[in-house]
Amino acid sequence: MIELKKAAKASVFLETAPFFDIKQKRSALIMKKMCYLLTMGLLVGSLTVPVFAASDADSASDKKWVIATDTVFKPFEYTDDDGNFVGIDVDILDAIAKDQGFEYELKSLGWDASIAACQAGQADGMIAGASITDERKDSGWLFSDGYYNATQSMTVQKDSDIKGFDDLKGKTVGVKTGTQGATYAESLKDEYGFNITYYEDSPTMYQAVLGGQVVACFEDTPIMASSIKDGDLALQILEDTANEGSPYGFAIFNADNQELLDMFNAGLKDIKDSGEYNKIIAKYLGEDAVPTEEAETDATETPAADEEAAE
Template sequence: AIAACQAGQADGMIAGASITQERKDSGWLFSDGYYTATQTMTVAANSDITGFDGLQGKTVAVKTGTQGAAYAESLKDQYGFQITYFEDSPTMYQAVLGGQCVACFEDTPIMQASIKDGGLALKVLEDTANEGGDYGFAIFNADNQELLDMFNAGLANIKANGTYDEILAKYPG
């Protein structure tokens, strides 16, 4: 999605893009935040790991360039684990399911939906979420500012009329 936007093949991206200063500094232009998401640690359903302390000397999976990866990177020295990077979530999940990695770090709502929708034998661990941050609609060309403004106006409208709360109640729950 990022490459398509940067190449001008798409006008914008809305795909769980966390609003970060690093991304803003590299040219991303964001809407107002539309959802606050945390990142969390997930293990195989039959794992005996219950928290970060169980990662000592083990390998965890992350998706390259994500907030989940940044979260794991911030913890690895303190808890003494190694990180293996993957290009997509399904491959990362399979590394945990197949035993190549003992855990993965992912945006909590994405992980919960993947487990539910995919029937994955994984579990999100309690008390492993970070503080999180907002997702935003992103553009990569200032000439598309009108699109960003329209998104922000629509977001404000659905928040004001209650539709936003209905969507959150129906999907993330």
């Protein structure tokens, strides 16, 4: 805004400067004209500014919202064999947008880039399997109601000697930067005496486990289960290592986008009431993963990816 004001001032200066180079005998006439134009300009401006302001306010709900998301976080967001961007997050957002009647542009930026885009005002919101935590709220994020409850677990090679946290002493595990899996590993690091290597995406982290660069990785349980199944990876989730988990939520960083958050919450309730939400969960995770009313209320258990789940 400051730059725009500077540009406007510069423009006014350039447009009016030549008038002061004319001969003295025309200066009085020019000044009279300028005063007249200036007066008319102020009058017109006083009439049009409120109209523009009202127009902007009236069209707020008609704007196209920019939503950032991850690139690969299957089954929540990923590219299918036909090149379409799909997933639980993608379908939930689309269903809510249709229910609430708003338009949006979904940008697959990656986890870190999505966070940065929201903080910089380049995206209005973010849906990328973001766990709702007090730490994130304290740092300025605003979250919707939870739309999926996920635990985090430790994963190792199928033939690994690692059976639990006690076997990690002096070894190195992998985590994805800025995730709840990373937070979980960090909370155990000192107690069990292991080191942590950070990765920018999940596939690279999985390959590090398979290649022996790290002995294990920490990841959201449904994500890990889906990746092992779809990629036929020689990995196994150690079920006893799962934490209590936390719900995923739609997130905004700018309070000016509260309207978007409110629409997400209203739409989420509607698609749950209509049964559309359960259809989306079953589509990607299988019928067994559809949460019961008790699970939705208690939010303590997370459905794992079903072996027969559709992609």
